[in-house]
Amino acid sequence: PKKHNTQEGRIHRIRPDFKEDPSFKNRLISYNHSAVHIPTDIYDGSTIVLNELNWTEALEDVFKKNREEDPTLLWQVFGSATGLARYYPASPWKDARKTPSKIDLYDVRRRPWYVQGAASPKDMLILVDASGSVSGLTLKLIRTSVSEMLETLSDDDYVNVVNFNTRVNNTACFDHLVQANVRNKKILKDGVQNITAKGITNYTKGFEFAFKQLSDPNVTRANCNKIIMLFTDGGEERAQEIFSRYNPEKKVRIFTFSVGQHNYDTGPIQWMACANKGYFYEIPSIGAIRINTQEYLDVLGRPMVLADAKQVQWTNVYLDALELGLVITGTLPVFNKTSSEDGSRKQLILGVMGVDVSLDDIKRLTPRFTIGPNGYYFAIDPNGYVLLHPNLQPKNPKFQEPVTLDFLDAELENDIKVQIRTMMIDRVPGNKTIDTLVKTQDERYIDRGVRTYTWAPVNGTDYRSAAFSCTLEKFEENGYTFIAPREYCQDLKITSNNTQFLMDFNQYIDKRTPSDPMCKYIQYIILPFNLIIKNVKGVLARFVATDGGITRVYPKSGGEEWTENAETFDSSFYKRSLDNDIYIFTAPYLNSKPPVHMFYLVYSSTRKCVCVCHVDCVILDDGGFLLMSNQEEYITQVRGLTLTPELHSSLSKRICRDAEEDDVVDGKQFFSLFFPLKMTCILYFSLTSIEISFPYLVLLTKYTFVGFFSAYSEEDTSDAYSKESCITEQTQYFFENDNRSFQGVLDCGNCSRMYRAEKLPSTNLVFLITDAKSTCLSCDPKPLKQAEQPSIGPDPCMLAQNPRYRKGPDVCFDNNDDVMLLLFSYEYSFTALMSLYVQSVHLLPWLQHRSSFCCCFSFVFDDGQFHFAFIVDQLV
CATH class of the missing domain: 3.40.50.410 (von Willebrand factor, type A domain)
Structure with a gap:
């Protein structure tokens, strides 16, 4: 009979009419229903599950009302202590279009937001x-x-x-x-x-x-x-x-x-x-x-029940199970407040309510394009982990654990940043202008720049921002123009159909003007500018890029093969130019990207160096990359001289710092996640053994910590519960001082080689010339590579001896004398439970409601657990 009833119930299940919704990244959604997930190891026909399905059904109306009051709400979820999860809007748990054979190991009680919300x-x-x-x-x-x-x-x-x-x-x-x-x-x-x-x-x-x-x-x-x-x-x-x-x-x-x-x-x-x-x-x-x-x-959770705890808790960043991307979740525990026959309270926690906030939505609320390309916003929690930062960019993440990237790992750590982190955790507002090392967008170079940090707790504090604008006088119609895909007008959306977009735009400009508050970014792309056209021998193309997202390439043929990012705020060449007052050359990429390029000019890198055959000639950039050579070999193979440990023989100083660990990345090749972490060892090298001049700063950097969570693919499920670890390190170089030239002799044991290096004026280049003795091979080293290499990483036991500063929640619900020792029971009063639920659910949608923002870009969370800050690029 039970089996028959179960099958009959499945026949009469509601099948919603799903439609793709861009708010949920084109996932199939139905706003007419809520949906329920039951773990695979729980019998869905049990009395407990059927009872929970029955009384939680009333939540659907509450979810819908919340959605009407705040259309920006995403997932609303109730996770039950029995393992049942009811979420709104309804969506198929398995998307057959993407993962038809996905194994379902989901249990809401194991999710980060439930664990953090269920107990102190x-x-x-x-x-x-x-x-x-x-x-x-x-x-x-x-x-x-x-x-x-x-x-x-x-x-x-x-x-x-x-x-x-x-x-x-x-x-x-x-x-x-x-x-x-x-x-x-x-x-x-x-x-x-x-x-x-x-x-x-x-x-x-x-x-x-x-x-x-x-x-x-x-x-x-x-x-x-x-x-x-x-x-x-x-x-x-x-x-x-x-x-x-x-x-x-x-x-x-x-x-x-x-x-x-x-x-x-x-x-x-x-x-x-x-x-x-x-x-x-x-x-x-x-x-x-x-x-x-x-x-x-x-x-x-019982002390929380007795204390009638209503404090919203916010999780770390984690990956949404329904493919919303990286999210944070506001949670509230749900209690059974009914009394037993003897008048005592039952003290049961029924589950946890949660509402997701997408990091993408938070980013859209920050005025990124008003503080300069090298400025950005970030936010941290009481553990020092970032929930908003440019370097919090996982690639193909598929993991269950929270993404715990520490602020000091997201940037290049120094003592001042340690102080900033501590003050932010202690909720002490402030600002500092510092000279710091900055990794470029493409992670190939290190620059030194001046940055202003301004921070405050997110509890109604006003923020300051800086803007950099460019005003020129004439617009030249020749050439090729790229426009970054920004939301220039907030209520005019870009569509894939260009014809429809132009029709919408024509109607739009009849109602709006560029000075309209809804079009505050349009002024950046209507600025006229002049590109002076001169024929320069050897120049393939030249370009001008602006803060407003406009890139002009001349001639047009150069634009047709242009592969740089149209978004200048994401372009390394553009951001580097603001930190340097010299011409910046960049070495060719190993893929199909353009050859050597300089700000305003693009040169061909095929011209040979004018050197005689008995010498080696190379030109390097400030990252140690080869731009030109009279040899066909790569930089570390030009007769074993360029940028080798032997050449850097006068080691003057070594500074090593521990690296923190908490970046979550899957160790299997199917799931890779990379976070740039702090520079771990700083080595000061000189290119000569005679004088300490013109050294490179070598940074043995970027420990990328990988994995430590269940990792499995749809094709390989035999090792679904395995945990794997992978750490990589990266080596980078940059000029440490302004000495113009130096020379010396490299002793290779049974032979020696003379060399001379000259820094090219007003550029980031070095010209290096050495003897080309084919018989002097004893100095040939192991090539130095900038690409990430496997590493054992820092000693975790040593890291545990000196943990970073953190602060726990302000309120603790621990052992209480009134807590009763009784067996669990799920025989609830339906009326009492629904009354409790309505009270709890109504506390949540408001956490991210726009009225709670202290201004257009600073978001306020009621418990003050997250702290918000931003960096403003200081142009010097």
């Missing part, structure tokens, strides 16, 4: 029984259980894993609690896999070690909920003396897990949990791991 921060010590009795299948279950437990933690939590028998050992290299970020969790999981079972169980030693580590005042912690998770097969010892000594007030909750199928007495570990405000769970097989390792969140 935690200090968790995971205690693993490593005695001989757990060997075999039980130990395998423990390893998997601990890994799943770590997945329930967020960046606001702190954790460590230790194993014990007659001795206690740290599972990984951490000797104290560490932040539960992606990389630290990966290291702990690897350590758990190396646990071996031997000896006998000694709970007294294990718990004593755990309590001491939880109470260590000398390390950074969450300073909120304190919990110990014990994974064991059972035992006779109760360790009562330890609990009386270290936990007399029951401030530390203890959760115990009996793992495996065995005949051991579980009474003692049940007593441990009940005597310390925890819970006891059984994990007899792998199928029980997932559900039993996440139910503790419901217990930790």
Whole structure:
């Protein structure tokens, strides 16, 4: 009968009329219905699920009303503690057009926004029984259980894993609690896999070690909920003396897990949990791991129920499961406020409400084109992670973990930026103008520029911006013109149909003028300018680019083959020209991009260097790239001389800084995500062994941390739960001082070679000439490459010893004397629940409503958890 009813229910399911919606990146959407997702490991015909489907259906009307009040709302989601997720508007969970064979491993209770919204921060010590009795299948279950437990933690939590028998050992290299970020969790999981079972169980030693580590005042912690998770097969010892000594007030909750199928007495570990405000769970097989390792969140949520917590929490940046891209989510927990027959409150957290805010929408609200090409806006959270930054640009991301890119990793770290980060986290407004190193848009060069940082907490503060404009007198009609695809008029949208767009534009200009407030950017492209046409021998083409997004190329034939980005704010050559008062030459790309080009002029790079055959002649740019040579080999292969470690023999200074870790990138080739991170080692080299002049600054840079989350493709699902790590580093060069020339002799052991280098005036070029001795090959080095290379990266254990400054949430809902110890029950009052829901849902749409913005570009979140700042390009 149950099977028949289930099939009959599926026949009568509603099939909405879906249409593509550009607001959801052309995903199929229906605003007439909400949709429900149920995890694959939960029976969708169970009484609990059917009950939740029934009473959550009333949310659909609330969702629709919210949408009417604020049409900019995106996904509205309720995640239930049972695993059911109801979201609006409705959309097919699997898009058969894109991923027809996608395996559904989604569980709303494992999503970053649910984890952060369901409970306050935690200090968790995971205690693993490593005695001989757990060997075999039980130990395998423990390893998997601990890994799943770590997945329930967020960046606001702190954790460590230790194993014990007659001795206690740290599972990984951490000797104290560490932040539960992606990389630290990966290291702990690897350590758990190396646990071996031997000896006998000694709970007294294990718990004593755990309590001491939880109470260590000398390390950074969450300073909120304190919990110990014990994974064991059972035992006779109760360790009562330890609990009386270290936990007399029951401030530390203890959760115990009996793992495996065995005949051991579980009474003692049940007593441990009940005597310390925890819970006891059984994990007899792998199928029980997932559900039993996440139910503790419901217990930790009870103090929030008693406190009637209504504080909105905002997540880190993460990838939306329904392909909206990178988002942040505002969340509120939903409680059961009904009372039992004896008058006591049930203290149950029913789930979490969430509303997504797309990073693309936030970017569109920032006046990017009014502060100059080298200016930008960024925002950070209390952990120092950016939620808005130009370098937060993942490529093909497909991951479940939050994207935790620290501000100091997104830029080139220095002491002043450390201070800026600290002040922003402490919500102290300010501004600083600094001389800093800047990586170019194409990541090939390093420039030194002056930048003004202005920051303030996002709670109604006004912001300042800077603008750079260009005014010329005459417009030349000859040549080829490119216009950047910007939203010049906010209420005139660009369409793929040019004819329709022109018709719309003709109607539009009858109503608007360029001075209209809705067309504040149009003035930048109507500015007349003059391009003086002169025939210069060797010049293939010349161009003029403007802040307004106009690029003029002459002659027209040059424009027809032009491949540079029409958006000047995204063009390296344009942005570099503002940081340098010289002619900038750029080396040819290895792909089909243009050859050597200079601001205003484009030269052919095929002309040979006028040098005699017994010398090597090369011209390098300030990034160490070859522009011209009388040799056919590449720069690092021109008789092994140019930019080699041997040539940089007078090493004058070495400065190394640690790199932080929390960039999430998938390690498999299918899913790649790259973030530019901070410059890790700074090496000052001189091109001569005789005098310290004209050195290059070599930056062994850009640790790109990859992966640490479930990575699988549609074609390969056998390793769906694997975690992989990949770190790369990059080497870059730039001129450190203004010395014009130098010369010397390079000693190669059995021979020597003379060389001379001359910096070409008013350019970023160096002319280098050396003896071309074909018999002097002992100096041939291993080629230096700028491309990203595999690296072991910084020592994670050392990083954990000196964590970066952060600040946890201002409010903590932890252990409460009024919290009752009762078994979970999902027998709710429908009327009471819906009343609660309506109250909770109405608190959310407003978080991103336009009326909450303090001005046209500064967004305000009620809890003040995010901080907003921007950088203004300082032209000198």
